[in-house]
Amino acid sequence: MYKCCMFDLDGTLVNSIYALKRSVDGTLAHFGLGPITLEDTKTFVGDGYKKLVERALKAYGDPELVHFEEALNVYNRVFKECCLYRVEAYEGIPELLAFLKENHILCTVLSNKPHVRTIENINYVFGPDVFDRVYGERESAGIKKKPSPEGVEALLEELGISKEECLYLGDTNTDMETGKNSQVDTVGVLWGFRSRDELKVYEPALLAEHPMDVAEFIKGVNHIE
Structure with a gap:
């Protein structure tokens, strides 16, 4: 039972896919990258925000993750502002x-x-x-x-x-x-x-x-x- x-x-x-996409787009844009597709957003989520940011950077222009640590800080700031967008x-x-x-x-x-x-x-x-x-x-x-x-x-x-x-x-x-x-x-x-x-x-x-x-x-x- x-x-x-x-x-x-x-x-x-x-x-919450639109909020997640918006947050990743805002993060990538900070480095002149992106935007991410909706389908990639669906594929990249599920393992926490650090993996999400890592996957997005690798796929959209930063394969060596040069911006990774800074991108985590940017993502947290952006996500705080738009985590309820169209949820x-x-x-x-x-x-x-x-x-x-x-x-x-x-x-x-x-x-x-x-x-x-x-x-x-x-x-x-x-x-x-x-x-x-x-x-x-x-x-x-x-x-x-x-x-x-x-x-x-x-x-x-x-x-x-x-x-x-x-x-x-x-x-x-x-x-x-x-x-x-x-x-x-x-x-x-x-x-x-x-x-x-x-x-x-x-x-x-x-x-x-x-x-x-x-x-x-x-x-x-x-x-x-």
């Missing part, structure tokens, strides 16, 4: 969250986005009271970012939930690896930033076309009428 759903943020709960919940997500609440299943967030920006996104789109726990990247607290299992394990320990009682949802290979590394059941969501082919090789418990597919899956596992 699932007692907790753990959500990735970008590409899973919210469509919105995916269709069906509010209904899925309502279903989980109605059935007393904990709703949590585990993202590789900087923690402050993660909180900001959640509060802006959903309000402060929808999720039971919200965590972004916490490497400064000694918790490695995804796909390390440490974030999942720390959150489950905090909630007193076993691995068997957790369902993890995400849209990238990083999320699928996180689920496998954490030994929790994983849902690959197909409304996000990556393809079915990328996700299915990890053999998740479910590939979901729509958020309410997750609700139907949970009904079967938890024997909900």
Whole structure:
């Protein structure tokens, strides 16, 4: 029986691709580079902002990463200003969250986005009271970012939930690896930033076309009428 759903943020709960692209474009423009394409943005995200900046620089004119350290500072400044640009919940997500609440299943967030920006996104789109726990990247607290299992394990320990009682949802290979590394059941969501082919090789418990597919899956596992 699932007692907790753990959500990735970008590409899973919210469509933030325009904010991410805008932030990368602003960073690259500082060095006379870019802009990045929307498709490359979708491919480069998922492993934290440092990897995002690294991939963008390498692909758009700085293969030796001469500007990398400065670019990280520029990105953080730009991202702070536009991290909510055109950010919105995916269709069906509010209904899925309502279903989980109605059935007393904990709703949590585990993202590789900087923690402050993660909180900001959640509060802006959903309000402060929808999720039971919200965590972004916490490497400064000694918790490695995804796909390390440490974030999942720390959150489950905090909630007193076993691995068997957790369902993890995400849209990238990083999320699928996180689920496998954490030994929790994983849902690959197909409304996000990556393809079915990328996700299915990890053999998740479910590939979901729509958020309410997750609700139907949970009904079967938890024997909900």
